Amino acid sequence: MTPVRVLVTGAAGQVGVDLVAMLRGGFPPGADPAFQPDGVAVATDEFEVLGLARHEFDVTDRDALARGLAVARPDVVVHLAAYTAVDQAERDVEACYAVNAVGTGLLSEASAQVGAHFVAVSTDYVFDGEKGAGYVESDAPNPQSVYGASKWDGEQRCRMEDTIVRTSWVMGVRGRSVVHVIADRAASGSTVRFVNDQTGSVTLAADLARALVTVVRERPGGVWHVANSGVTTWFDLARFVGHEMGRGDEFATAITTAELSPAPLAPRPRRSDLDTSKWRSRWSALPDWRDGVARLLRDRPAT
Template identity: 40%
Template sequence: MRVLVTGAAGQLGRDTAERFMASGHEVVAAGHQELDITRRDQVLGAIGSIRPDVVVNCAAFTAVDACESSADRAYRVNALAVRHLAEATRRFAAHLCQVSTDYVFSGDQPEPYHEWDRPDPLSVYGASKLAGEQEAGGLATVVRTSWLSGRHGSNMVGTVLGLASRGGPMRFVDDQRGSPSFTPDVAAVIERLCVDRRPGLYHVTNQGSVSWYEFAQKIMIAAGHDPGRVEPIATADLNPPRPAPRPSNSVLENRALTLAGLELPPDFRYSLRRLLAELL
């Protein structure tokens, strides 16, 4: 296939492009400098000239707290831009895959969220990404993922390793729970769904769940550091407080993948060890 990956400078975009290339597909990897997806004319022109079979949209405004004070930008990038991509892929007979987030949920329920649970975002970021899901349309593939880490970009694993190298205690919240996910594993599922052109919504996360505090401890252990340096803190005690509310439970159950008989991403501990082996 010929595949256009937008947001290809980000951590998931880079690994998604690499995954398709490794499988022998022709890939056009476009970062913001190459393609501004908020510009309808650019989107129609690019897809009309490239004529991809599949468009994977990894581009997003993901600064969760900044979205609270920049709602117009959040909706322009995370929602209206997806409208442009959906229009262009319909016009030129390409399949659209839209990447979304666990932040579409409020986090109020105690059990993991599956694809048929009702979204109820708490933040501008979550609301704008939900709007992007809706703009993608019923024939698109929508992949919700969460707590991403990989070789590229800023993420939790890199943050903990940086703090570990400086010494002293580190504090992470213990009242937010989610599913750590690793970009190579998410990219592999994205490729499978796009090759099959499967429409609909899929939760794609690594297996297992932890709090941010527990995740930091597991990173320290896997990297050979003292996990006792990690201290728990409540979200309410963060100083300064975060502008955007976070879901206390954003664990995503991969129910649609399971029911479809598709292979699930591995346990996050396995992928954490694999990533640390590459980084260290």
């Protein structure tokens, strides 16, 4: 069988590294080999993967995109490149929009020109967090931050045929996610304070990557919410990590967002957990977030 050609942008990011490894039939650190949402393991020759980092493929460069896609001739483009510094974006609006909004639109258009299916990854921060619980795909976005607004703008620049995967609170073994920070504090004997009034869905990068393999295979089109099962607050996450590392309840203290000092530049939704029932009606659920975080802790490099 001819391998499916997949071009991945943002391939050096936390999700990109894991997606490239999975498309090559491997299991990156943190992955659960038993999690196969479509029931079929990835064969090493199923995909021909071109994972491109920023210096190789800048998604803000229209000519480079057109040239790159014309040469690569992918069947599917998975767009993970993004401006993800949520607070910095409040002061760097133009640069954030150039990548997340304009770049996404350019890549959707360029993918269509070479007949490739386009998959864009977006965020729970497109929502204002005031719904109460569990955002479904048809809920109206109302972003509160520059980052959230730029990602929503990017979604709107996609074509009807494209697939948009919204995910949230992504944590990878690679990179420097909040779990690494909490784990280092737990190991050093110090304590942490985390907010208990922001609720969301944790997503392990390796689990999201495996879900994206399913999307690449099936090219469903439309919007899909993908996150690990269960909801949590940042405080509950910190307490869980502490317990996993042998610390008692004294390790993590719950505070409110109003107590954060200095106050973060970007407002965060109060409750932006994603309802994944659409995904679960077609494929199997992602593992519970505690299972994912435990795998991250198990496989993270020693510091």
